[in-house]
Amino acid sequence: MREENSVKLHGMWASPYVLRTKIALKIKGIEYEYIEEDLSNKSDLLLQYNPVNKQVPVLVHNGLPIAESMIILEYLDEAWTDPPYLLPKDPYLRAKHRFWVTYFQQVSDALGQALLAGGKATEDRMNDYWKKLDVAEDLIKEIFSDGAPSFQDSKPGYLDIMFYSYFGTSDVVKECFGIDLLIAGRYPLLTSWINALSEVPEFKELTPPKDKLLQNLRAVLPKYMSKKAAE
Incomplete structure (x- = not known):
């Protein structure tokens, strides 16, 4: 049993x-x-x-x-059907949250291709990444009808968790690759969103330390690049 x-x-x-x-x-x-x-x-x-x-x-x-x-x-x-809920109860809002999760996955894929491309390909693919983020900055306002997100009176949900998993450790990527993933002046809403999530206790508690993540990334990256080159 x-x-x-x-x-x-x-x-x-x-x-x-x-x-x-x-x-x-x-x-x-x-x-x-x-x-x-x-x-x-x-x-x-x-x-x-x-x-x-x-x-x-x-x-x-x-x-x-x-x-x-x-x-x-x-x-x-x-x-586990008791609150807090990760996804909205309204079917339309659930669909919108799932859409944006799928879109941010595309953004993340574009970034990964850019970071590992090298040379001129990196510039072209980073431009593709920035354009995809431009779309997100402009259109995701529909999710935040009350302005910049705040989590003082509510728990983050499915979309918040997924977005944080893509951008919550962008400082590690910046230190390793020299690229700022979220430019505050260009993406004020997305930047305020990730900053608000970074202050949520559950996120702060569970996110691995930056130095440890950076050490791990620098250790695994050469192995990944060697494997990719051999394919």
């Missing part, structure tokens, strides 16, 4: 995808056991729970595995 409401999370401390899940669990008030994975020597359990992608995070609820961070966050809202 499975233990009722047994929750385990397989993750890796530096992963932004794992960070999403940790923050969501914290906001929902869900207690869980955390299992740190060595991604260079993945455990048999991780491979068993996620045989398709073999990646973290994997949430195991009462022995049943759920993979992929975006899916996990939606699952948490559906399995």
Whole structure:
């Protein structure tokens, strides 16, 4: 017999995808056991729970595995139905939040391609990244009808968590690559949003230290570039 409401999370401390899940669990008030994975020597359990992608995070609820961070966050809202809610109850607003999460994933993909391109390709792809952010700065105002976001009287939700996972550690990227991901003068709303999220206790508590993240990035980047060059 499975233990009722047994929750385990397989993750890796530096992963932004794992960070999403940790923050969501914290906001929902869900207690869980955390299992740190060595991604260079993945455990048999991780491979068993996620045989398709073999990646973290994997949430195991009462022995049943759920993979992929975006899916996990939606699952948490559906399995734990008490507030606070990660997604709005209104179907239209839920759809808009999901749309923007998908769009920010495209922005993040454009950034990743730019950072790893090198030379003239970097400039061209960074321009594509800036243009995508221009669209977000202009149109996401519909989500924040009352102006710049504040979380003094409310908990962050699904869209907030996802946005933070993309831009919450931009200072690490700036120090490593010399690129400012959010230029305050060009993106005042997006900048105020990430600044407000950075002050939320759950986010501050769970975000790994900058120096540790920077050390990890500088260690794994050459290995990734060598692998990419060999493909």
